[in-house]
Amino acid sequence: MGVEVKNLSKEFNTAQGVHVAVKGVSFEVEEGSLSALLGPSGSGKSTVLRMIAGLETPDSGEVFLNGEAVCHLPPQKRGVGFVFQNYALFKHLKVSENISFGLKLKKVPAEEAQARVEELLVLFGLAGLGERYPHQLSGGQRQRVALARALAPKPKVLLLDEPFGAVDAKIREELRDWLRKLHEDIHVTSLMVTHDQEEALEICDKIVVMNQGLIEQVGKPEEIYNTPASEFVAHFVGSMNIVETKAKAKQVNVGPYRFETEKFDDIEKGDPVKLFFRPQDIYLSSNLKIYRSHGTIERVSFLGINMKVELKSEEGFRFFAIIPQYIFQREGFKEGQVVSYHIEEMSYLNLREGGEIKKFTVSNYL
Amino acid sequence: MLLKKTKGFKPLLITIVFVYLLWLLGLPLWTLIQEAYQEGWTKISQELFSLEVLRAFGLTLLLCLSAVVFNGIFGTALALVLVRQNFRGKSLIFGLLDLPFAISAVVVGYALILLFGHGGILAGMAEALGIRLVFSVPGMVIATLFVTFPFVVRELLPVLQELGEEQEQAAATLGASPRQIFFSVTLPNIKWPLLYGLSLSFARALGEFGAVLVVGAGIAGFTETATIFVFRALEERMYAGAYGASLLLILLSLILLISMEAVKKAKN
Ligand SMILES: Nc1ncnc2c1ncn2[C@@H]1O[C@H](COP(=O)(O)OP(=O)(O)OP(=O)(O)O)[C@@H](O)[C@H]1O
Numbered sequence: 001m002g003v004e005v006k007n008l009s010k011e012f013n014t015a016q017g018v019h020v021a022v023k024g025v026s027f028e029v030e031e032g033s034l035s036a037l038l039g040p041s042g043s044g045k046s047t048v049l050r051m052i053a054g055l056e057t058p059d060s061g062e063v064f065l066n067g068e069a070v071c072h073l074p075p076q077k078r079g080v081g082f083v084f085q086n087y088a089l090f091k092h093l094k095v096s097e098n099i100s101f102g103l104k105l106k107k108v109p110a111e112e113a114q115a116r117v118e119e120l121l122v123l124f125g126l127a128g129l130g131e132r133y134p135h136q137l138s139g140g141q142r143q144r145v146a147l148a149r150a151l152a153p154k155p156k157v158l159l160l161d162e163p164f165g166a167v168d169a170k171i172r173e174e175l176r177d178w179l180r181k182l183h184e185d186i187h188v189t190s191l192m193v194t195h196d197q198e199e200a201l202e203i204c205d206k207i208v209v210m211n212q213g214l215i216e217q218v219g220k221p222e223e224i225y226n227t228p229a230s231e232f233v234a235h236f237v238g239s240m241n242i243v244e245t246k247a248k249a250k251q252v253n254v255g256p257y258r259f260e261t262e263k264f265d266d267i268e269k270g271d272p273v274k275l276f277f278r279p280q281d282i283y284l285s286s287n288l289k290i291y292r293s294h295g296t297i298e299r300v301s302f303l304g305i306n307m308k309v310e311l312k313s314e315e316g317f318r319f320f321a322i323i324p325q326y327i328f329q330r331e332g333f334k335e336g337q338v339v340s341y342h343i344e345e346m347s348y349l350n351l352r353e354g355g356e357i358k359k360f361t362v363s364n365y366l
Numbered sequence: 367m368l369l370k371k372t373k374g375f376k377p378l379l380i381t382i383v384f385v386y387l388l389w390l391l392g393l394p395l396w397t398l399i400q401e402a403y404q405e406g407w408t409k410i411s412q413e414l415f416s417l418e419v420l421r422a423f424g425l426t427l428l429l430c431l432s433a434v435v436f437n438g439i440f441g442t443a444l445a446l447v448l449v450r451q452n453f454r455g456k457s458l459i460f461g462l463l464d465l466p467f468a469i470s471a472v473v474v475g476y477a478l479i480l481l482f483g484h485g486g487i488l489a490g491m492a493e494a495l496g497i498r499l500v501f502s503v504p505g506m507v508i509a510t511l512f513v514t515f516p517f518v519v520r521e522l523l524p525v526l527q528e529l530g531e532e533q534e535q536a537a538a539t540l541g542a543s544p545r546q547i548f549f550s551v552t553l554p555n556i557k558w559p560l561l562y563g564l565s566l567s568f569a570r571a572l573g574e575f576g577a578v579l580v581v582g583a584g585i586a587g588f589t590e591t592a593t594i595f596v597f598r599a600l601e602e603r604m605y606a607g608a609y610g611a612s613l614l615l616i617l618l619s620l621i622l623l624i625s626m627e628a629v630k631k632a633k634n
């Protein structure tokens with residue numbers, strides 16, 4: 001196992017009192033994989049990452065790097081590369097000196113270090129920039145210098161804290177693809193912190209979703225997206241419609257959908273229930289006879305390749321659908337129009353029971 | 367904005383500034399040079415190279431250098447602790463930082479005498495260590511350190527705050543020991559403000575009069591600094607020596623000021 005974190009906890013003393021930032025977190029990162037710690041601001045992602053690097057001391061728990069317990073070691077002895085959100089480049093050193101910093105400390109012979117720096121400059125698209133100072137670089141270039149500096153001494157594990165947080169959207173996307181390709185080339189065990197779910201879904205092998213110092217779910221991107229384990233994950237990863245309703249006598253109604261309680265033996269009369277469905281799992285037609293349910297288009301907005309259509313069902317539920325541009329054109333949807341719709345897949349959570357979200361295909365239970 | 371609209375106001379303002387500075391700085395300096403000239407340069411240079419004056423300048427230099435060395439080490443350490451560590455009473459220390467600016471140097475000198483002098487709380491300690499602190503050079507060093515101590519700390523606090531810890535943490539993950547981190551990351555980032563703070567301490571030590579006079583009692587040839595010498599020379603009507611020493615002090619300050627301007631430019 002590349003990185004293994006067991007039961008890590010961390011409190012901070014603040015002016016407002018004790019703040020528990022991380023509450024007993026455990027997860028694993030496979031050797032050679034690229035994984036993500038995903039969560040909203042303040043969820044404790046950076047704190048976990050910093051504890052793995054030794055920049056923060058956990059109150060309890062243990063960290064293993066390649067199977068070895070490292071909590072008693074200072075950051076110098078852990079062999080991790082760390083990339084900071086704001087790069088943290090050495091301002092007084094040239095790009096090449098930044099990259100060779102770790103090599104010098106490892107007493108790599110000057111010639112070998114020089115060769116390694118040259119190699120990294122080329123690999124990271126920084127050829128010809130070795131003599132510049134950090135302030136003479138663009139944000140994207142700085143980010144790559146920070147990565148090159150962290151990777152130069154060949155660390156066991158690479159940790160990245162919001163690596164693309166400080167660059168604009170376009171560069172962000174480029175760097176993201178580039179990082180994935182780089183990872184495929186060098187295969188160093190990598191764990192990156194991000195609050196951008198798209199980034200995590202797109203380039204990571206595994207995602208650890210954190211919220212308020214706790215882990216909500218660990219899984220492959222598809223698992224996280226298709227079978228969110230909690231309401232938080234459902235809401236946080238990807239777009240999601242969430243509708244709250246109550247189980248009536250032996251059934252739950254959402255519009256014309258009726259869920260018989262025999263089929264859901266955990267639902268009883270009067271239970272508060274939340275239903276989840278993705279906007280792309282909704283089919284719309286301007287022909288009112290095509291689907292059973294009817295609703296009014298309240299608003300449409302342009303998303304580029306897709307259109308976002310906000311609807312209000314006959315029963316008064318509000319939700320939104322995302323449909324491909326060509327279908328939108330073909331059907332000729334307009335605001336104020338009454339359309340028919342069908343929801344392909346739904347998940348539900350019994351709020352009385354709590355626990356995991358359960359998934360079902362709606363058509364089975366009509 | 368308002369000033370720009372009023373025609374002729376700007377030249378008037380500049381004239382006022384010039385006249386003010388001339389009256390405040392230029393005239394005294396001019397009188398000094400004038401008087402020295404009347405005494406005759408040969409006599410003045412003779413006086414300047416007398417043992418008394420050399421000793422006085424030597425002592426002043428010693429005090430200046432101690433201020434630089436001690437503030438360089440302890441001022442930097444204190445600034446680092448204040449910015450990096452959280453502890454009870456931190457805000458109290460922040461409040462006390464400017465105390466040496468507010469308290470009269472004479473009071474400081476007097477307090478040191480009470481502390482280390484006959485029957486003082488710390489008199490025994492000084493005795494045990496075998497140092498005499500009252501009416502002696504070590505006591506004057508302490509007085510100088512007291513009056514100069516805010517400069518380095520005040521210069522470094524905002525810079526360290528702005529610098530943050532990330533560069534140092536990056537160095538740590540790359541394998542740098544705390545010592546290597548300090549010398550290869552922290553120090554290069556604070557060297558200009560540090561140097562500026564040190565020059566301010568040097569300048570203050572150069573001109574200090576009250577505190578060192580009270581603690582050292584200005585014994586000629588022993589605890590007499592350059593400024594104390596000027597004071598005594600004037601009292602005893604040794605004008606040539608007084609003018610010469612004053613001019614030399616001014617020259618030293620000027621050199622210091624010019625180099626400080628250069629440091630300030632490098633700092634920004
Ligand atoms: N040194 C500290 N002192 C006090 N509180 C801290 C400290 N570091 C973090 N915290 C608190 O711990 C919580 C978790 O912080 P952390 O930086 O790990 O969050 P994060 O998930 O990385 O958020 P972001 O996406 O904003 O970076 C936050 O509420 C934060 O205020």
Ligand SMILES: [Mg+2]
Pocket residue numbers: 045046047161193
């Ligand atoms: Mg963070």
